[in-house]
Amino acid sequence: MSTATTEGGPLLPQERRLVTEIPGPKSRELFARRQAAVPPGVGTILPVFVERAGGGVLVDVDGNSLIDFASGIAVTSVGNAAPRVVERVREQVGRFTHTCFMVTPYESYVAVCERLNQLTPGDHEKRSILVNSGAEAVENAIKIARHATGRQAVVVFDHAYHGRTLLTMTLTAKNVPYKHRFGPFAPEVYRAPLAYPFRWPTGPERCAEEAAAQTIDMIDKQIGAENVAAVIIEPIAGEGGFIVPARGFLPRIAEFCRENGIVFIADEVQTGFARTGHMFACEDEGIVPDIITTAKAIAGGLPLAAVTGRAELMDSVHPSGLGGTYGGNPLACEAALAVFETIEQEKLVERARHIGEVMLPRLHALKEKYRIVGDVRGRGAMTAIELVVPGTKDPLPAADVAKRCHAEGLVALTAGTYGNVLRFLPPLVIPDHLLEEGLSILEKAIAEHDKTV
Numbered sequence: 001m002s003t004a005t006t007e008g009g010p011l012l013p014q015e016r017r018l019v020t021e022i023p024g025p026k027s028r029e030l031f032a033r034r035q036a037a038v039p040p041g042v043g044t045i046l047p048v049f050v051e052r053a054g055g056g057v058l059v060d061v062d063g064n065s066l067i068d069f070a071s072g073i074a075v076t077s078v079g080n081a082a083p084r085v086v087e088r089v090r091e092q093v094g095r096f097t098h099t100c101f102m103v104t105p106y107e108s109y110v111a112v113c114e115r116l117n118q119l120t121p122g123d124h125e126k127r128s129i130l131v132n133s134g135a136e137a138v139e140n141a142i143k144i145a146r147h148a149t150g151r152q153a154v155v156v157f158d159h160a161y162h163g164r165t166l167l168t169m170t171l172t173a174k175n176v177p178y179k180h181r182f183g184p185f186a187p188e189v190y191r192a193p194l195a196y197p198f199r200w201p202t203g204p205e206r207c208a209e210e211a212a213a214q215t216i217d218m219i220d221k222q223i224g225a226e227n228v229a230a231v232i233i234e235p236i237a238g239e240g241g242f243i244v245p246a247r248g249f250l251p252r253i254a255e256f257c258r259e260n261g262i263v264f265i266a267d268e269v270q271t272g273f274a275r276t277g278h279m280f281a282c283e284d285e286g287i288v289p290d291i292i293t294t295a296k297a298i299a300g301g302l303p304l305a306a307v308t309g310r311a312e313l314m315d316s317v318h319p320s321g322l323g324g325t326y327g328g329n330p331l332a333c334e335a336a337l338a339v340f341e342t343i344e345q346e347k348l349v350e351r352a353r354h355i356g357e358v359m360l361p362r363l364h365a366l367k368e369k370y371r372i373v374g375d376v377r378g379r380g381a382m383t384a385i386e387l388v389v390p391g392t393k394d395p396l397p398a399a400d401v402a403k404r405c406h407a408e409g410l411v412a413l414t415a416g417t418y419g420n421v422l423r424f425l426p427p428l429v430i431p432d433h434l435l436e437e438g439l440s441i442l443e444k445a446i447a448e449h450d451k452t453v
């Protein structure tokens with residue numbers, strides 16, 4: 001299986017190497033400057049300043065090489081500075097850097113949209129627009145759904161994360177840190193229960209059916225289906241804790257939307273582009289969304305996002321009703337074309353499945369062995385463990401375990417409404433030996449933390 005070391009690209013040694021404590025002296029110095037220049041509202045998970053990155057490692061300014069289980073939050077799935085991305089962007093930057101697609105268009109924007117229309121689930125006719133961020137994609141998906149249906153209400157779910165702009169922060173479920181004191185929020189947003197198997201009151205077996213019934217009942221009684229423009233859901237909840245909805249829940253909700261003329265929007269900003277062992281996570285249960293939002297892994301780290309949807313919905317908006325200055329920037333479009341090619345050429349969908357096959361058995365073994373591991377879940381290269389107070393389902397904060405991992409040179413992220421989930425998003429090109437080493441560091445961190453609670 002190929003690794004970071006794709007044809008022709010400069011290689012970083014694929015190894016963990018610690019030469020100072022983490023963070024090292026140069027990172028600490030830069031962090032002091034950062035604190036004087038950048039407000040704490042922009043958080044920092046691991047105050048290590050990066051100098052280079054590629055494959056499964058990040059190399060910091062002190063010369064430490066860290067194992068990457070984050071991919072910059074599911075962005076660098078094809079690897080950092082991936083050779084095809086570098087090459088195409090390098091060529092484009094010398095040709096032109098911007099014209100604004102709405103002023104004078106260029107081919108790469110169209111090519112990205114054509115590929116998105118092919119790659120996303122369903123063989124119906126589709127259209128795409130390109131924007132700059134996941135939040136902007138979600139905003140536009142809602143605008144389009146409202147315009148096409150002439151309705152206003154939007155239904156979202158517990159544990160949802162859809163972004164930080166006014167509307168998307170409203171759609172997001174969690175108060176601290178995303179919403180606290182940032183109100184008032186946008187109107188016409190209604191929240192339904194998510195089929196969260198581990199925490200469903202009557203147990204995982206009845207979760208899908210009961211959560212779907214409660215959602216439909218809420219829509220009928222509180223809103224009226226004929227007033228609902230869109231239901232938006234992450235096929236696997238990302239920031240909310242890598243919650244895989246109980247099987248059957250998503251198809252039932254999609255079916256209800258179809259029966260009632262409601263636009264079903266899949267927010268695949270985190271789950272998209274091979275991450276879960278499918279090109280899109282919706283494919284796992286054969287769901288064909290009316291609109292799909294994508295971002296994160298779409299362009300190997302360049303800022304790009306997209307809304308792809310049924311032609312009749314997308315075409316319903318009046319001319320010039322959609323757009324933005326930078327949306328579909330030519331450098332980002334070239335990067336996206338390189339990403340699509342890399343996923344195909346390096347068989348990264350299969351590679352994501354393989355990563356799941358390596359990680360999930362070892363994570364399940366942790367659950368058998370350590371009392372603080374309450375649940376193991378995920379698909380492909382999007383996996384997580386949920387920590388609990390031993391013998392209960394009470395959330396046990398995951399930050400301490402993450403800190404232990406960081407100190408050993410493993411970049412691991414937390415997540416979850418209760419902050420008690422450790423989530424793993426390695427680049428899909430990470431070599432197996434780094435996956436295994438990262439898991440061993442994680443096990444040691446859990447073992448140590450387990451003794452303290």
Ligand SMILES: *Cc1c(COP(=O)(O)O)cnc(C)c1O
Binds near residue numbers: 132161163
């Ligand atoms: C990250 C994320 C967003 C927001 O994307 P930004 O690019 O940070 O605006 C929206 N939805 C989901 C599911 C995400 O994971």
